[in-house]
Amino acid sequence: xxxxxxxxxxxxxxxxxxxxxxxxxxxxxxxxxxxxxxxxxxxxxxxxxxxxxxxxxxxxxxxxxxxxxxxxxxxxxxxxxxxxxxxxxxx
Amino acid sequence: xxxxxxxxxxxxxxxxxxxxxxxxxxxxxxxxxxxxxxxxxxxxxxxxxxxxxxxxxxxxxxxxxxxxxxxxxxxxxxxxxxxxxxxxxxxxxxxxxxxxxxxxxxxxxxxxx
Numbered sequence: 316x317x318x319x320x321x322x323x324x325x326x327x328x329x330x331x332x333x334x335x336x337x338x339x340x341x342x343x344x345x346x347x348x349x350x351x352x353x354x355x356x357x358x359x360x361x362x363x364x365x366x367x368x369x370x371x372x373x374x375x376x377x378x379x380x381x382x383x384x385x386x387x388x389x390x391x392x393x394x395x396x397x398x399x400x401x402x403x404x405x406x
Numbered sequence: 407x408x409x410x411x412x413x414x415x416x417x418x419x420x421x422x423x424x425x426x427x428x429x430x431x432x433x434x435x436x437x438x439x440x441x442x443x444x445x446x447x448x449x450x451x452x453x454x455x456x457x458x459x460x461x462x463x464x465x466x467x468x469x470x471x472x473x474x475x476x477x478x479x480x481x482x483x484x485x486x487x488x489x490x491x492x493x494x495x496x497x498x499x500x501x502x503x504x505x506x507x508x509x510x511x512x513x514x515x516x517x518x519x
Contacts, residue, residue, distance in 0.1 A: 361497070362508040375455075402495055403413060404454035404464070 349386040359392050361399035367406055371397060375406065407472050409499045412481060415464040415492040418451065428490060429467055435480050441473030444502065449509040458492050470502055
């Protein structure tokens with residue numbers, strides 16, 4: 316079966332006036348591609364605290380992937396590495 | 407045989423001679439139980455993100471080795487009893503990268519130059 320309505324999956328309109336409300340966050344804050352996958356992506360490791368710090372909030376919570384746009388596979392890896400770093404008191 | 411990484415956190419108020427003893431002790435445990443020691447890294451005194459048992463800082467020692475289950479049990483048995491340690495963590499790896507060091511001591515490198 317071919318998908319007929321491919322238009323549905325096209326990019327969302329980029330115009331900021333298209334927002335539903337004022338409090339809705341703009342899409343431009345984070346890029347939509349996953350920043351941790353691809354050719355020269357950084358290594359996710361519990362020793363790499365500089366990288367892990369970017370993916371936790373001010374109150375040390377793990378950021379959801381819907382905000383950071385990390386892929387599902389990498390998000391699972393991120394959480395486990397962040398928890399390891401927290402055990403050692405690095406983050 | 408699998409590759410492992412093991413990190414120890416020793417208390418801050420330990421003397422330097424005791425630190426070396428701890429480092430040697432776990433080196434010996436790995437080699438005596440037929441493990442291969444690949445690398446030892448001393449990360450030095452680091453600040454914790456939050457207090458661990460009323461301590462703000464600790465000495466970090468990091469081992470990279472290849473071993474079987476026997477050594478892991480031995481290490482765990484010893485580090486749970488050890489009074490001079492705060493925390494410990496072992497992680498299994500398929501491949502070890504021995505090149506990148508995330509916690510290099512800047513002061514010691516500058517003195518050598």
